Amino acid sequence: MKIAVLGDKDTALGFKLAGAHEVYSFEDTPLDMERLKNKLNELVEREDIGIILITERFVQKIGLPDVTFPIILQVPDKSGSKFGEEAIKEIVRRAIGVELKR
Structure with a gap:
């Protein structure tokens, strides 16, 4: 199974360097948001x-x-993150059963 990444150019570059299989970069414009939506729907079908x-x-x-x-x-x-650190810690705790500490 492959990992695909959809993000801005900086996020896309980071994941490309990390070895993600397919990486797609988009700008925050109406045209690119339409392209992004189409690409997401295409990836979901694969x-x-x-x-x-x-x-x-x-x-x-x-x-x-x-x-x-x-x-x-x-x-x-x-x-x-738009969720904040505490929300992310809670998501990780529920997902893997371990509480993250600093």
Whole structure:
């Protein structure tokens, strides 16, 4: 299964350097948001995609499809998380059963 990333150019570059299989970069313009929505729908339909990472800021603009597979995860961009540190700690605690401490 492949990992696909949808984000701004900085987020996309970081995940590309980290070894993500497919990385797509978009600007925050109406035309690119339409392209992003189309690309997300295309990736959801593909059987070889297991995980889609998309920046929180873009999710706020286009929403997410209601699917159980592939797994779609929101990631913060360079401006930080929209959820806040405590919310992320709670998500991690519920997901893996371990509380993160500083």
